[in-house]
Amino acid sequence: MIRKQEVSSLSRFGIRRPESLPAFREARSFVLPAPEFVAGIRGLGNVILSPDRDGVYRAVALFTRLHEFLFPSLAVAPLLGRVEFKEGKVLMDGRALFLNREGQLMLHFYGKDFRFPRLSALDILSAYQSPDAPLSQKVRGAIKDRYVIVALTAPGLYDLKPTAVTSVSPGAYVHGILLSNLLNGDHLREVGGKWKYSLMFLLGSILGYAILVNVSFWKNSSFSCSLCWGGRRSL
Numbered sequence: 001m002i003r004k005q006e007v008s009s010l011s012r013f014g015i016r017r018p019e020s021l022p023a024f025r026e027a028r029s030f031v032l033p034a035p036e037f038v039a040g041i042r043g044l045g046n047v048i049l050s051p052d053r054d055g056v057y058r059a060v061a062l063f064t065r066l067h068e069f070l071f072p073s074l075a076v077a078p079l080l081g082r083v084e085f086k087e088g089k090v091l092m093d094g095r096a097l098f099l100n101r102e103g104q105l106m107l108h109f110y111g112k113d114f115r116f117p118r119l120s121a122l123d124i125l126s127a128y129q130s131p132d133a134p135l136s137q138k139v140r141g142a143i144k145d146r147y148v149i150v151a152l153t154a155p156g157l158y159d160l161k162p163t164a165v166t167s168v169s170p171g172a173y174v175h176g177i178l179l180s181n182l183l184n185g186d187h188l189r190e191v192g193g194k195w196k197y198s199l200m201f202l203l204g205s206i207l208g209y210a211i212l213v214n215v216s217f218w219k220n221s222s223f224s225c226s227l228c229w230g231g232r233r234s235l
Helices: 004-009 035-040 077-082 121-129 134-143 171-184 193-234
Strands: 059-061 063-066 069-072 083-086 089-092 095-097 104-106
Touching: 059 171, 077 083, 077 171, 104 171, 121 134
Parallel strands: none
Antiparallel strands: 059 104, 063 069, 083 089, 089 095
């Protein structure tokens, strides 16, 4: 269990939990970065991702509960100053974020061919050692005025996640999608009860009609072929 004193020491990285909010999941334990990083960083975010029941990652919890505090996910941490809580809703820049019952934001993936720009650790180190080299200018241009996620992507590190559009992707890819959705305001929204059942009825009707039409078509085609074949034999 997490001691309350430990959580209070991290309060500068989170916010005190409002009374009326979605039921964010509660953490049972946590692992902090090295003390040197904790002492010098401005924000701290949760990197844990939870899949749906079928093992696919489609949504990310914006916050995690620790006693009376809410701590943001990795992608929310740099935007925490732009997030507010009002009338039981989570808002960013005054716009409501539509969360599911578990306080998760449903991710809008940008297609299976979408890729974030990448820089290898070797490029960063080389640019640091040779600040006047062309590679250094390239690296600076790639990260200037941008949000940068530093992560490990090697398959052997077992941080590959199946998503709604890819068989496997690094965990950093899921965090990047969440960050992009928040910045662009284009995350998915869960359909309400009435609309959900209406849509299910409409899709069911269309599917049933398509099946009946196809069955009738093939039956008629088979019957016509039988007549033609029978007619040829009688001749």
